[in-house]
Amino acid sequence: MSASTEAARVAAPANALSQSVRDSLVVAQRNLIRMSRIPEMVIFGLIQPIMFVVLFSYVFGGSMQIGGSSSATAYKNFLMAGIFAQTVTFATASSGAGIADDMHKGLIDRFRSLPMARGAVLTGRTLADLVQTALTLLVLAVVALLVGWRVGSDGNTNAGRVLGAFGLLLLLGYAFTWIGALIGLSVRTPEAATSGGLIWLFPVTFISNAFVDTSHMTPWLRHVAEWNPFSATVQACRVLFANPGQSTSDAWPMVHPVWASLIYSVLIILIFRTLSVRKYRSATA
Numbered sequence: 451m452s453a454s455t456e457a458a459r460v461a462a463p464a465n466a467l468s469q470s471v472r473d474s475l476v477v478a479q480r481n482l483i484r485m486s487r488i489p490e491m492v493i494f495g496l497i498q499p500i501m502f503v504v505l506f507s508y509v510f511g512g513s514m515q516i517g518g519s520s521s522a523t524a525y526k527n528f529l530m531a532g533i534f535a536q537t538v539t540f541a542t543a544s545s546g547a548g549i550a551d552d553m554h555k556g557l558i559d560r561f562r563s564l565p566m567a568r569g570a571v572l573t574g575r576t577l578a579d580l581v582q583t584a585l586t587l588l589v590l591a592v593v594a595l596l597v598g599w600r601v602g603s604d605g606n607t608n609a610g611r612v613l614g615a616f617g618l619l620l621l622l623g624y625a626f627t628w629i630g631a632l633i634g635l636s637v638r639t640p641e642a643a644t645s646g647g648l649i650w651l652f653p654v655t656f657i658s659n660a661f662v663d664t665s666h667m668t669p670w671l672r673h674v675a676e677w678n679p680f681s682a683t684v685q686a687c688r689v690l691f692a693n694p695g696q697s698t699s700d701a702w703p704m705v706h707p708v709w710a711s712l713i714y715s716v717l718i719i720l721i722f723r724t725l726s727v728r729k730y731r732s733a734t735a
Contacts, residue, residue, distance in 0.1 A: 478574040479574075485578065500593050502536065523598055538583050540651060541582070542633075544644075548579075551643075568727060569726075580627070584620055663697075664676055
């Protein structure tokens with residue numbers, strides 16, 4: 451084999467990766483421009499999590515015992531990690547609906563006819579959704595601070611740990627958008643994608659440690675909640691934020707929540723990105 455042939459074989463994967471990144475960024479830019487021209491998409495996406503913060507904080511805050519304390523402040527500090535995680539995962543529905551809408555309009559078929567990298571359309575869409583999720587999370591954090599949420603209630607935190615917690619939240623949200631992408635490619639209408647993107651999220655988010663202490667659940671339900679990927683990220687955020695209500699369970703995800711959150715999120719991305727790209731190649735409007 452000649453040196454030039456060997457060099458070409460080595461360069462081919464690098465060129466393919468470069469094209470994939472470039473195409474993904476172009477699609478992401480297209481979706482971000484579309485979002486900026488329809489500001490109500492962002493506004494409505496902010497209203498629901500803000501309502502959850504206010505309602506849970508003031509309606510349930512005084513009736514929940516967290517760490518032996520029934521004060522509203524203790525519950526607010528306990529609650530926010532769960533609200534943050536719920537917010538990033540609920541972006542799944544809008545991601546699926548957006549892809550289903552593109553399918554319904556025939557836009558996906560047009561993209562597939564172009565000399566683009568496989569999977570770039572989906573990657574670009576999920577990256578744009580990640581930017582919107584980050585914006586929502588920023589606004590939500592400001593609202594949480596206004597209603598009384600604080601980090602470092604035990605003095606065991608710093609800026610790096612707080613940023614790490616938000617990084618885990620964004621990674622979980624990005625992972626779940628790939629589930630939304632698969633749903634969006636598998637249904638016929640945006641309305642079906644919205645319903646399909648939400649219906650499974652309710653048990654995932656509520657059978658968890660997000661809003662209540664899992665120690666009060668029945669044994670079998672507690673085990674489900676403790677091994678829930680969603681719970682691992684919530685527990686990791688409480689540890690990094692140094693907020694009360696951290697689970698004392700000996701389940702591995704609760705003992706090593708940061709690692710569990712990373713592993714769960716990466717596995718979800720690998721599995722559902724593979725399935726989504728495979729579905730994308732054969733899906734029809």
